[in-house]
Amino acid sequence: MQKGYSQRHLPYLYVLPLVVSMLLVHLIPMLSGVFTSFHRVDMFTIRNWFQAPYTGLNNYLQALNIFGERGQAFLNSLSVTLGFVLASLAGSYLLGLVAALLLSKDFPGRGLLRTLFLIPYVTPQVVGLTNLEFLFQRDYGMINYLLLKLHLISQPVSWLMGQWSFATLVIANVWGIWPLWFIMLLAALQTIPQELHEAAIVDGARRWQRFRFITLPGLRPVTRILFLLNGLWFFNSFNQAYVLFGKTPPPPADLLSLHIYNLSFGGWNFGLGSAMSIILLIIMLVFVLIYIRVLRVGRSLEEV
Amino acid sequence: MRKIVMLLVISALVWSFAIPALAAESITFWQFGSQTPKTTNFAKQMTADFKAQTGIDVNWEIVSWGDSWNRLTLAVTSGNAPDVSMVGATxxxxxxxxxxxxxxxPYxxxxxxxxxxxxxxWESAGMKGNIIAPPWDADTRGMLYRKDIFEKLGLKPPRTWADLVKVAKEIQKKxxxxxxxAITGKDWEVVHNFVTFAYAGGGRLVSEDGKRALLDSPEVLESVGFWVDLITKEKVMSPSVMTLKGDDIAQRFINGDTxxxxxxxxxxxxxxxxxxxAYKDKWDMAPFPTKSAKIPQFSVVLPDNVMIFANTKHKEAALKFVKxxxxxxxxxxxxxxxAIPPTTFEAFETPAFQTTYWQDVKKLMEIGRFVPIMPAWGDAETIIQQAMTNVFSNVADNKYDAQVLKRTMQSANKQFQEAIDRAVK
Known part of the structure; x- marks a missing residue:
């Protein structure tokens, strides 16, 4: 069938407003970020930032010079963020999977438990985090109190300062996000045809084998999306560290987005802040490209 | 019929454009604070009073402190600024x-x-003889102590650092x-406490001419060292102060935990x-203790000021408003x-301020010291806050020593110096 000119091009016309507005809100700020990263934009030049002095690759060299102060702090922040992403992904996956498996079978009170599990996810993030900050206080916090009572620790732990702050950050993040994993995995579990399990039982497959060869592959598409999306979210996490530790988090919990925010809006070093953002963007792009290629996210189960 | 409707619509449109032009002169003012009934009522009354006195309307906008810095700098960048705005003195x-x-x-x-x-x-109003922002209120910081406990134990407010430790140990024992x-190490207040300790140790944060950063000078190192020692060596201050906000610490003071x-x-x-x-019954205020009796005692006064943006189209009205x-x-x-200290003598003479509490506040304000007024101070606040967080992080991990302190402050000083140099360029 021959389609007319207008009919073939009509779809493009339909998406044009969307494309243009997407470009306006995404591309232009991004380009101005690129511009800023090559200039000395700070509190004295920002009034007229189009005329800010050109500094070439200076900002990038400063960010990547691991022997300099700024570079070292950036490197620390980058590794903290990577660790945070990996630990959070692992934590939410494990919690979500276990909870989904436990609740996939029918038993009295299942509906109630499901609702209860969702509470952290529906609690406004800042409210949850502020409460966690109280719980994690050293002297009067509930967590230290309980741990001391149970004789699991002999000294109160400084959860919000020093090396433990990293663990606190991951716990706070996982606490807020795992219900999403739980509900998604639970939904995916229910799409796995019961006949597969029945057939496997007939074939004499043990429980672990059924889990390994039926359940896990059945969950794979959802798991991949969760890992990809949440990985990206976690990479950009900001609120957790900001609410728990304030504007300047201790170095073990110095997330990149907060680090860049501090440089840009605290230290007024927009040039360096932009350069770091661009580096972050490139890292994430590489990460996403590899991820999509290797795991073929977006293709249907049959193609995998 | 249709024509009449059309005419009505058109005339309404024309009027809607014309009315603002006919209306009285109007200026915009930003007050920082939270949207509480107290603030909205205050704004309403001030606006009405000003209108009655001058016939000028004020568009009184309440901006949260959290947004204030970004809003102000955005105003500077975009040129889309209010006529008059509150501003933190620092x-x-x-x-x-x-x-x-x-x-x-000139005005x-x-x-x-x-x-x-x-x-x-007044010290915070400007620098080098140029006045840009008169102080509106004065956050006055001093040493507060539990008078009831001090009296029972026969103690006097500490004059020097050595006294402070001695008094604290006495309270511990008895x-x-x-x-x-308890001295907070969190949020912006950590900067104020840093300044307090540096001054108390006889140190400066920048050289007299404002060109050299002095965050790693021996005096400042010793001062910060003493501050941390209160936690680590003397054990008269809980490590939890590193993560407690000033308000929480004030609450503990009231509860009798410190x-x-x-x-x-x-x-x-x-x-x-x-x-x-009650003041003078349960608690009392005093200037900060210093390293030795040779260094005079002081308080730290951090006002909030009021400034007029240069590109205002209503300069006369704005000046009238500030007056x-x-x-x-x-x-x-x-x-x-x-319930915040005023900045003018006149206000302190009104009946509302004749109480012992307010007159003591005034006395404390008279020996007030301020942070250096310099363009790079905004950077310095973030740098100091980060440096102290790094120091405290080491304290929490039991990795703190004089070397760590020195290294951290040297790094902070380098960043501060960079900021100063950028400002000069």
Whole structure:
């Protein structure tokens, strides 16, 4: 069938407003970020930032010079963020999977438990985090109190300062996000045809084998999306560290987005802040490209 | 029929354009604070009073403190600024450097002169003889102590650092209070406490000419060292102060969990308003203890100021408004509404401020010291906050020593110096 000119091009016309507005809100700020990263934009030049002095690759060299102060702090922040992403992904996956498996079978009170599990996810993030900050206080916090009572620790732990702050950050993040994993995995579990399990039982497959060869592959598409999306979210996490530790988090919990925010809006070093953002963007792009290629996210189960 | 409707629509359109032009002159003012009934009522009354006096309308906008820095700098960047705005005193140097703010020196008489202000607060109004932002209120920080406990044990407020440790240990021994001293190490207040310790140790944060950063000078290192020692060596301060906000610490002071705090005086007075924690009965204020008796005692006064943006289209109206804000009755109303120290002598002479508490605050304000007024101070605040967080992080991990302190402060000093050099360029 021959389609007319207008009919073939009509779809493009339909998406044009969307494309243009997407470009306006995404591309232009991004380009101005690129511009800023090559200039000395700070509190004295920002009034007229189009005329800010050109500094070439200076900002990038400063960010990547691991022997300099700024570079070292950036490197620390980058590794903290990577660790945070990996630990959070692992934590939410494990919690979500276990909870989904436990609740996939029918038993009295299942509906109630499901609702209860969702509470952290529906609690406004800042409210949850502020409460966690109280719980994690050293002297009067509930967590230290309980741990001391149970004789699991002999000294109160400084959860919000020093090396433990990293663990606190991951716990706070996982606490807020795992219900999403739980509900998604639970939904995916229910799409796995019961006949597969029945057939496997007939074939004499043990429980672990059924889990390994039926359940896990059945969950794979959802798991991949969760890992990809949440990985990206976690990479950009900001609120957790900001609410728990304030504007300047201790170095073990110095997330990149907060680090860049501090440089840009605290230290007024927009040039360096932009350069770091661009580096972050490139890292994430590489990460996403590899991820999509290797795991073929977006293709249907049959193609995998 | 249709024609009449059309005519009505058109005339309505024309009028909607014409009305604002016919309306009275109007200026925009930003007050920083939260949207509480107290603030909206205050704004309403001030606007009405000003309208009655001058016929000028004020578009009084309440901006949260959290947004204030971004809003102000956005105003500077975009040129889309209010006519008049509140500003934190520590930012005055920065806004001066941007050139976006009106130099008030030629108009000083027009807004009521400089002699009406207490010197401890006036210091923040500008630098190098240029006045840009008169102080509106004065956050006054001193050493607050539990008078009841001190009297029972026959103790005097500590004059020197050695006294402070001695007094604290005495309280520990005699009352069983585990941590008699509490000084917050969190959020922006950590910067104020840093400044307090540096001054108390006889140090400076920048050289006299404002060109050299001195955050790693021996005096500052010793001061910060003493501060940390209160936690690590002397054990009179809990490690939890590193993560507790000033308000939480004030609450502990009121609850009787600690006996000596460094805090804004009006913070404790405000939190203990129910009369059960009366001033001079339960607590008292004093200037900060210093390293030795040779260094004079002081308080730290951090005002909030008011500035006019240079590109205002209503300069005369804005000047009238500023004069209005600092007139006796309005300054008094402002200070009493928020129970915060006023900045003018006139206001302190009104009946509302004749109590012992307020007169003591005034005395404390008179020996007030301020942070250096310089364009790079905005950077310095973030740098100091980060440096202290790094120091505290090491304390929490038991990795703190003099070397760590020195390295951290050297790194902070380098960044501060960079910021100063950028400002000069």
């Amino acid at each position: 930012w005055v140097g920065y806004f001066m450097a941007t050139g976006a703010v009106l130099n008030l020196s 000083l008489d027009q807004i009521g002169g400089s002699k009406k202000f207490l010197l401890g607060a 009352t069983g209070m585990q941590y008699p001293v 006996a000596i705090i460094f805090s804004p005086v009006q913070g404790v007075e405000g939190q203990a308003k129910d009369g059960k924690f 209005f804000l600092f007139s006796r009755d309005q300054e008094t109303l402002f200070a009493t509404t928020y």
